[in-house]
Amino acid sequence: MIKIFVIDGNGAASERVFDTESIRIGRSSKLDLSLADPAMSRQHARIWSADGRWHIEDMGSRNGTYVNQDRLEDARELQPGDRISVGSCVLELRDQSGDVWSAAAASTNASGHTLYRSAAELVQQDLPGRKTDTGDEQAVLRLAERLRILNEVHQALDQSIELDELLEMILDRAFDHLRPQEGAIYLADEDGSVRRAASRAVNGGNAATLDSHSLVEEVMERRQAALVLDAESDQRFNQAVSLISAGVRSLVAAPLLDPSGAVGMIVLSSTLAVRQFEEPDMELLASLASVAAMRIRNIRLAAEAAERQQLEQEVKLARRIQVALLPKAIPEPSGYVISGGNIPSRGVSGDFFKVIRTADESGCAIFVADVSGKGMAASLLTASLEALSAGPIEDGLPPHRIFNRVSRLLFERTPPEKFATAFLAMLDPETGGFHYANGGHNPGFLVRANGETHLLTSTGPPLGVMPAAEYREKTASLQVGDTLLVYTDGISEAENADEEEFGEERLLEVAVENRNAAPKGLAAAIERAVEEFVGGVPFKDDRTLVIVQRES
Numbered sequence: 001m002i003k004i005f006v007i008d009g010n011g012a013a014s015e016r017v018f019d020t021e022s023i024r025i026g027r028s029s030k031l032d033l034s035l036a037d038p039a040m041s042r043q044h045a046r047i048w049s050a051d052g053r054w055h056i057e058d059m060g061s062r063n064g065t066y067v068n069q070d071r072l073e074d075a076r077e078l079q080p081g082d083r084i085s086v087g088s089c090v091l092e093l094r095d096q097s098g099d100v101w102s103a104a105a106a107s108t109n110a111s112g113h114t115l116y117r118s119a120a121e122l123v124q125q126d127l128p129g130r131k132t133d134t135g136d137e138q139a140v141l142r143l144a145e146r147l148r149i150l151n152e153v154h155q156a157l158d159q160s161i162e163l164d165e166l167l168e169m170i171l172d173r174a175f176d177h178l179r180p181q182e183g184a185i186y187l188a189d190e191d192g193s194v195r196r197a198a199s200r201a202v203n204g205g206n207a208a209t210l211d212s213h214s215l216v217e218e219v220m221e222r223r224q225a226a227l228v229l230d231a232e233s234d235q236r237f238n239q240a241v242s243l244i245s246a247g248v249r250s251l252v253a254a255p256l257l258d259p260s261g262a263v264g265m266i267v268l269s270s271t272l273a274v275r276q277f278e279e280p281d282m283e284l285l286a287s288l289a290s291v292a293a294m295r296i297r298n299i300r301l302a303a304e305a306a307e308r309q310q311l312e313q314e315v316k317l318a319r320r321i322q323v324a325l326l327p328k329a330i331p332e333p334s335g336y337v338i339s340g341g342n343i344p345s346r347g348v349s350g351d352f353f354k355v356i357r358t359a360d361e362s363g364c365a366i367f368v369a370d371v372s373g374k375g376m377a378a379s380l381l382t383a384s385l386e387a388l389s390a391g392p393i394e395d396g397l398p399p400h401r402i403f404n405r406v407s408r409l410l411f412e413r414t415p416p417e418k419f420a421t422a423f424l425a426m427l428d429p430e431t432g433g434f435h436y437a438n439g440g441h442n443p444g445f446l447v448r449a450n451g452e453t454h455l456l457t458s459t460g461p462p463l464g465v466m467p468a469a470e471y472r473e474k475t476a477s478l479q480v481g482d483t484l485l486v487y488t489d490g491i492s493e494a495e496n497a498d499e500e501e502f503g504e505e506r507l508l509e510v511a512v513e514n515r516n517a518a519p520k521g522l523a524a525a526i527e528r529a530v531e532e533f534v535g536g537v538p539f540k541d542d543r544t545l546v547i548v549q550r551e552s
Helices: 119-124 137-157 163-178 213-221 241-245 279-325 375-394 399-413 503-513 519-534
Strands: 002-007 013-018 022-026 045-050 053-058 065-067 083-086 089-095 114-118 182-188 194-201 224-228 250-258 261-270 336-343 351-357 364-371 420-427 433-439 444-447 453-456 474-477 483-487 543-550
Touching: 045 083, 053 065, 114 119, 114 279, 119 224, 119 250, 119 279, 163 182, 163 194, 163 261, 163 279, 182 213, 213 224, 213 250, 213 261, 224 279, 250 279, 261 279, 336 351, 336 519, 351 375, 351 543, 364 375, 364 483, 364 543, 375 399, 375 420, 399 420, 399 433, 420 483, 444 503, 453 474, 453 503, 483 503, 483 519, 503 519, 519 543
Parallel strands: none
Antiparallel strands: 002 013, 002 089, 022 045, 045 053, 065 083, 083 089, 114 224, 182 194, 182 261, 224 250, 250 261, 336 543, 351 364, 364 420, 420 433, 433 474, 444 453, 444 483, 483 543
């Protein structure tokens, strides 16, 4: 019987027991030891026993099999304490009478060149509740000293400072307590790249020699603290010309861990002539990195909060500007009652409406538009649309001619994916007749006093989608007791928890049932019906509604 202890790429340890003389290892679930490691081949390696001795061979794996950092070329006999690297996992064999397994003990590199330990486990050692053998006086003293240093670091870093200043203070403490020749802090950016954010060297340099892809992979990606006793003897680093040529031999590194993962790492180095880092140095650096990561996280959260606050102020300002573009008072020609309103789904709206008398007072324009997209970008486009349409509407031009002009100008001023659907009616208050154009917008509803309904459908494409679009014009009329209802799809496409839309049919039913109500009463009835339908589900789109009723 043989035990195999496995440390995965995240530092988690597990134990497997085998009562067989041949153990096949790889990603395949059909093997004796199956490990879900993407860096491992389906059939990676085999361990077998012959004459009471254990041997190992590579099975043609893509990334190779290593024993104590040496890549296997041929089968070889395993010695007590040998550590096997397959993919990002580390294996160690123990017989049945071996010591009780512990993740901390398993992470020591038997080659004597490199030590990797789970950073999370090292930090746990500093918790107040950690048990320490009171008979081991040196262990107690080491723990007390580490706690004293960490308390000092906490106090030093517990200030309201900028990120660059914080990183320099972290290097201050690292140099004070660990006395490296060079040190650097690397931070991960949002795009996943890693940059050197701060560095220092006792000779006044910038510690450029600490740039190492291997170190990033081992420390940040695998969340391990690393102690490299001799970089030249470690296969991961002996190809790094920048390290070796600079005389760097001893390295200690730790990841900056927050709840989302590794946000960076801190690396210290020295030549062997000056000092060789030891395991207590790695433990102290891992603890210092934990404190630093917490402070970095706090600074970033504070910066994000300030940015959000600034954005909220900008959104409020944009909304005030946008509201100023909406009608302050809706003109009501004699014999008509008009109601209009806009509710943004976010701070600002991509919907727009206006009700305006023409310059000669002979007509009344009812204009509703819905710009593609939401938020700030959509609100900017509504302002542009309002500016482009204001003059022609006030001049009393026919709706289809206004759309012909505005669509062309909008196309020239916006990217292809930006456009607007719109409905424009020009009402003659004397007769109740009106001309309208519908640029790809939801159909307007014309509800007669007797409950009969007519849909005022599209007469051309959305505004701004084509360099030259031609819009047709249609006519209709409002008789005494009739109601014209124009809306945006934020109402008809409001969804409930089952992702079912409110729909135009329900909207039309509510309009017919409440056709005798005044426009504000009808608008309230529609809002109640939509609210009841969605059942508390947040609205995804802006809602705009304009109602024109000819009084009986």
